[in-house]
Amino acid sequence: MVMDSDTPTPAKSTTLGSATYFDGTSSRRRMVTLRLAERLEIEGEQSLAAWIYADIRRADSPAGMLRLSCLSAPALARLEVRDKELANELVSRCTKIDDHMIGRRGVAAIVGWSLAAAASIVAVVLFGLPLAADRLTPLVPEAFERRLGDVADSQIKTMFDAKVCDNAAGQKAFTKLITALRESAGLDTSVQSGVLSSSLPNAFALPGGKVYLFNGLLAKAENADEIAGVLAHELGHLKHRDSMRAMIHNGGTSFLIGLLFGDITGSSALIFASRTLVTSSHSREAETDADSFAIDVMHRLGRPAKPTGELLLRVTGKEGKGLSIISTHPLSEDRLARMSRQDPPASGPPLLTSEEWRSLKSICDGKS
Amino acid sequence: MNQMSWPPQVPPPQPLPAPPPMPVAFSGSRGEFFDLVKRGAGLEFVTLGFYRFWLLTDIRRHLWANTHVYGDAAEYTGRGKELLIGFLVALAILVPVYLGYFLVGLEAEHIQAFASIPLIAFFYVFGQFAIYRARRYRLTRTVWRGLRFWMTGSGWAYAARATLWGLLSALTLGLALPWRAAALERYKMRHTFYGDLQGSFEGRGWEFFKRGWWLWLLAPVAMMVYPLAPFIYGAFKAIEWRWWLSGIRFGGVRVESSLPKSALIGLYWKVIGWIVVLGLVFSAYLALAAVLVASMSGDSFSEFFKSQEFAKSIPLLVLAGIGYLAFALAMNIVIRVYLLRDLWVRVLGSINVSGIETAANVSARGGMANALGEGFADGLDVGGF
Numbered sequence: 001m002v003m004d005s006d007t008p009t010p011a012k013s014t015t016l017g018s019a020t021y022f023d024g025t026s027s028r029r030r031m032v033t034l035r036l037a038e039r040l041e042i043e044g045e046q047s048l049a050a051w052i053y054a055d056i057r058r059a060d061s062p063a064g065m066l067r068l069s070c071l072s073a074p075a076l077a078r079l080e081v082r083d084k085e086l087a088n089e090l091v092s093r094c095t096k097i098d099d100h101m102i103g104r105r106g107v108a109a110i111v112g113w114s115l116a117a118a119a120s121i122v123a124v125v126l127f128g129l130p131l132a133a134d135r136l137t138p139l140v141p142e143a144f145e146r147r148l149g150d151v152a153d154s155q156i157k158t159m160f161d162a163k164v165c166d167n168a169a170g171q172k173a174f175t176k177l178i179t180a181l182r183e184s185a186g187l188d189t190s191v192q193s194g195v196l197s198s199s200l201p202n203a204f205a206l207p208g209g210k211v212y213l214f215n216g217l218l219a220k221a222e223n224a225d226e227i228a229g230v231l232a233h234e235l236g237h238l239k240h241r242d243s244m245r246a247m248i249h250n251g252g253t254s255f256l257i258g259l260l261f262g263d264i265t266g267s268s269a270l271i272f273a274s275r276t277l278v279t280s281s282h283s284r285e286a287e288t289d290a291d292s293f294a295i296d297v298m299h300r301l302g303r304p305a306k307p308t309g310e311l312l313l314r315v316t317g318k319e320g321k322g323l324s325i326i327s328t329h330p331l332s333e334d335r336l337a338r339m340s341r342q343d344p345p346a347s348g349p350p351l352l353t354s355e356e357w358r359s360l361k362s363i364c365d366g367k368s
Numbered sequence: 369m370n371q372m373s374w375p376p377q378v379p380p381p382q383p384l385p386a387p388p389p390m391p392v393a394f395s396g397s398r399g400e401f402f403d404l405v406k407r408g409a410g411l412e413f414v415t416l417g418f419y420r421f422w423l424l425t426d427i428r429r430h431l432w433a434n435t436h437v438y439g440d441a442a443e444y445t446g447r448g449k450e451l452l453i454g455f456l457v458a459l460a461i462l463v464p465v466y467l468g469y470f471l472v473g474l475e476a477e478h479i480q481a482f483a484s485i486p487l488i489a490f491f492y493v494f495g496q497f498a499i500y501r502a503r504r505y506r507l508t509r510t511v512w513r514g515l516r517f518w519m520t521g522s523g524w525a526y527a528a529r530a531t532l533w534g535l536l537s538a539l540t541l542g543l544a545l546p547w548r549a550a551a552l553e554r555y556k557m558r559h560t561f562y563g564d565l566q567g568s569f570e571g572r573g574w575e576f577f578k579r580g581w582w583l584w585l586l587a588p589v590a591m592m593v594y595p596l597a598p599f600i601y602g603a604f605k606a607i608e609w610r611w612w613l614s615g616i617r618f619g620g621v622r623v624e625s626s627l628p629k630s631a632l633i634g635l636y637w638k639v640i641g642w643i644v645v646l647g648l649v650f651s652a653y654l655a656l657a658a659v660l661v662a663s664m665s666g667d668s669f670s671e672f673f674k675s676q677e678f679a680k681s682i683p684l685l686v687l688a689g690i691g692y693l694a695f696a697l698a699m700n701i702v703i704r705v706y707l708l709r710d711l712w713v714r715v716l717g718s719i720n721v722s723g724i725e726t727a728a729n730v731s732a733r734g735g736m737a738n739a740l741g742e743g744f745a746d747g748l749d750v751g752g753f
Contacts, residue, residue, distance in 0.1 A: 020440075022514025027563060027730040029440065029513060060433040062395045062441045076514045076732070078443075102422070102448070107411065110422060110448075114415030151474055255463075 017086035021048060024074030034079075034086065036093060042079065049073060056094040058101070066090065068097075121256050129256075130282060133248040137241050142208070145244055149208025156212075162196035165215060170195070170363025173356035178211070180351055181228060184297045185235045193231075197364045201315045203230050205237035207244050215364045221311055224352040224360070228301075229294050229308025229339070236293030242286045249282055283328040291335055302348020309336030391721040394713050395441075396434030398705075404430055405704045409697040420746075421455065422448030427704065428506070431712055437512060438724050445516075446509035446739070454505070454739030455746050462744070465494075492534070494744070496527035500556070501741020507560065508736045513727075518734025521559030523741065529555060542584060547573030553612065562618050563730035571615025580607045598640060602633030609715050620726035627718035635706045635714070642702040650695040657687040 021032040021042055032048060035041040040051040051070040059078060061067035066087035068079040081087045091097055102110075156162070165171075178193050193211040201216040211234045213227070221227045237243065295305040309332075316332045329335075352360065408423035425448040432444035473487055500523040507517045533548035550573035557569035583604050590597040606629050613625035661684045 024514045025732045027513040027515045027727060029728070059445075060429050060443050062434045062436065063397070064395075065441070067441075067443070074732075076445075076511055076516060078511075078514050107422075110419060111411065111415050114418035117418065118416050147474060 015086070015089055017081070017083055017089075019082075019086070020080040022076070022078045022080075023048065024077030032079075034081075034090075036089060040079075040090070040093075049077070051079075053094045054096055056090075056097060057099070058097045068094075125253050125256050129249050129252045132252065133245045136248050137245045140241075140244055145241070146208030148244075148247070149206040149210050152206045153210060156206075157196070160196070160198045160200065160214075162198040162214070165195045165197050165364035167363055167365065169359035170361075170365075173352055173360040174363060176356065177224065177228060177351055177360070178231060180301060181232050181235060181297060184300045185232065185239060185293070187235060187239060191235070191238065195363050203234055205234040205243060207241070207247070209238055211235060211238065217311075217315070218361055218363070220315055221361075223307060224350065224357045225298070225303050225307040226311035227360075228303065228351050229298055229305055230311065232294035232297040233290045233308070235297070236290035237286070239293065240286065240289060242290065246283065246286070284330050287329045288338075291330075291338060295339060299344065301351065302346060303351060304343045304346055305339040306336070306343045309339035312336065390436075391438055391724070392716055392719040393436045394434055394716045395436060396430055396709075398709070401427075401430055401709045402701075402705055405701050409701050412700075413693060413697055421451035424448075425451060427708065428509075431709070432510065435712075435716060437721060440513050443511040444509055445511055446505065450505075450739040451742050451746075454741070454743030456743070457738075457740055458743030458746070489531075493527045493531050496530035496534075497523040498741050498744035499530075500526040501737070502745040503556065503741070504737040505739050505742050508734070512562070515563040515730060515732050516734065516736070517560065517562050519556075519560050519737065521555065526552070526555055542587070546576035546580065549573065549576060549608070549612070550615075553615065557616065561734055562727065564733045565619040565621070565727060565730050568617045569615045570617055571611050576607070576611045579611060580604060583607070598636040599633055602636045603629045606630070606632045610718070613715070613719060618727065619730075620723040622722045624720045624722065625715070625718045626720070627715060631714050631718070632711060635710055639702055639706050642706075643699065646695060646698050646702070650691060653691045654688060657684060657691065661687070 015034075015036040017034045017036070019032055019034050019042075021030045021044070022028070023030070030044045030048070033043045035043060040053060040056065041047065042049045042051070049070075051068075052072060055071040055073075057069050057071065059067040059069045061080070064082065066081040068081070068090070069075070070077060070079075081090060174193075174195060178191075182189075182191055187209075191209045191211065193213075195213045195215060195218065198214045199216040199219075200214050201220050203211070203213045203217055205211050211231060213231065217230065218227065294308065298305045298308075313332045313336050404426055405423070408419065408426065411419040412423060425444075425446055428444045428446065432442045435442045469487060469490065476487065500521070504519040504523075507519050510517045530548075530552055533544065533551055537544045537548050550569070550571055553569045553571060557567040560567035583600055586596070586600050590600045606627050609632075610625045610627040613623050613627075616623040664683075
């Protein structure tokens with residue numbers, strides 16, 4: 001404990017004072033006398049320590065007390081000074097007393113680097129992730145994607161309480177329709193498809209080559225071309241592997257935005273909102289591409305794309321004007337306009353006979 | 369100033385300005401704490417949350433440094449940078465864990481839809497581990513009379529205990545909760561040390577149960593009659609604090625608490641009141657922003673709202689986002705002032721410590737723990753100070 005007892009100090013202007021001292025190796029509280037000589041000498045019944053002024057740092061203390069530590073003493077050794085004058089005198093001698101505190105400059109550095117981190121996260125979300133999703137998607141093995149599709153498949157069937165409709169006549173018509181579209185789209189036979197009994201007017205593509213049509217959409221459709229366009233659109237998603245791409249993109253975006261906001265209470269709502277903004281713009285792009293694909297497929301079959309646009313508008317109703325930045329699909333009006341543009345009159349044979357169309361519409365009626 | 373009144377003891381004659389002779393006292397000013405969290409919230413806003421590590425550290429430093437036990441104030445020696453590093457390390461570990469969780473979940477879903485939901489239990493276990501390790505970090509940064517507290521024990525052993533007891537509590541609809549708390553507290557305290565003084569926990573589950581069983585009966589009522597909930601929760605927390613504090617021992621040092629059941633209810637009501645006020649302000653702000661944006665878009669108001677266009681307008685969404693962030697930060701200020709600082713002061717005021725003489729000459733032992741646990745706790749969003 002005697003750190004420097006033999007330092008000869010020809011005290012020229014030594015100040016004396018009293019303080020409380022803890023040596024950092026035991027919890028013993030000592031009343032000590034301070035001698036402000038060349039070093040800060042701490043003396044109890046014997047000389048206890050001598051601290052170099054340049055090594056002395058301020059420690060946290062309650063108001064009305066100066067608490068000091070010393071870099072060259074045990075880390076938890078503390079000196080507590082309650083006398084104001086002595087405290088002032090000590091502070092004036094310890095030139096580096098506040099060197100370890102985070103000052104204005106430190107806070108500015110935290111703010112600056114946080115903003116830099118935020119900016120780079122935002123940049124990665126906006127520019128890096130779409131690129132990464134595009135590049136990574138072809139690298140994902142088909143088998144893995146099919147696995148994902150199977151999972152989504154069983155979840156969706158449970159969620160919507162939907163069963164596959166397959167009465168014989170309807171299934172035959174559906175197979176005829178999807179086969180024609182598939183061949184025109186240039187997809188192989190690994191594509192699985194079916195009609196699900198759910199009243200929602202919707203259709204979707206799952207990763208790994210699955211296309212589902214809800215019965216609700218069939219009910220709203222007036223002819224085979226309308227449904228064919230929708231199926232062609234979903235085949236477009238399969239061809240572009242859009243669900244895989246969206247998964248990588250969404251996953252990455254949520255992760256990075258979550259990182260950004262950390263644990264501010266209720267931040268999940270913000271995360272959700274900003275992710276919706278980012279990913280929906282990306283999804284609109286994918287939808288527009290799938291629409292173009294559907295238009296091409298229909299034209300190759302010599303059928304018009306316009307009926308599909310009409311079906312969509314019938315399902316969604318008029319969506320109003322203005323840019324919608326949170327919707328995942330383009331406006332139905334715009335989609336109809338695109339599908340009607342350069343739509344040649346029907347040149348090929350109808351995809352289904354009226355008999356077959358009727359069977360398809362009633363695919364969910366009765367058991368096969 | 370919040371000087372805790374306690375039966376004053378005769379101060380031993382001393383040549384120095386004597387420290388207040390009460391066993392436990394808090395000396396921090398409320399205004400100072402408010403300024404601290406206000407400034408912190410502002411910086412959190414500017415840094416999009418990154419400042420939280422430093423704010424949390426400053427809050428703890430303030431609370432610790434103003435807490436006096438037998439005249440000597442405690443000290444918190446942790447730093448924001450340590451928390452940041454802990455967070456980054458936790459991130460490096462959690463990302464592959466999340467990925468593995470995703471893949472395992474995928475396999476489970478393959479067999480049966482929604483079969484991956486039980487895997488969430490894994491994160492519960494992990495959260496318990498984080499709680500233990502975060503406690504260890506905080507404890508080893510707590511210094512009193514020049515000695516640090518420290519902890520041994522295993523985070524995973526604790527997590528296993530916590531999970532099994534948690535399961536039992538769930539099965540008994542919460543009846544086993546007091547015994548769970550007692551068992552976990554025993555584990556924590558017997559692995560807790562002040563220097564070479566070993567801690568222990570003497571609280572019994574049965575005592576906790578005796579004091580709080582009527583709350584267990586009232587809990588279903590509170591779920592239906594919402595205004596009752598703060599009373600019941602406040603009473604529960606007060607009983608829990610009192611029971612917990614009264615069980616703490618360090619060698620011959622005994623802690624007692626006399627916290628009344630009603631001590632914390634007022635705090636919860638104040639928080640609720642502020643949430644209502646802030647909610648109203650936030651709604652008014654949203655309405656104002658909507659009117660402003662509508663008037664700029666040129667359409668008549670009724671048309672603007674009827675066409676659902678307001679849900680799609682970019683300026684409005686941005687304004688709403690900023691408003692929401694400010695709202696969340698204001699809530700944080702309220703919660704920190706009432707449920708951290710004021711609660712701390714009220715609970716401290718109820719404490720008596722006896723047998724402190726046995727801690728007069730304790731030798732230093734034990735090293736510092738890293739902030740990894742805090743990082744996990746942050747990443748998994750499990751609580752703690």
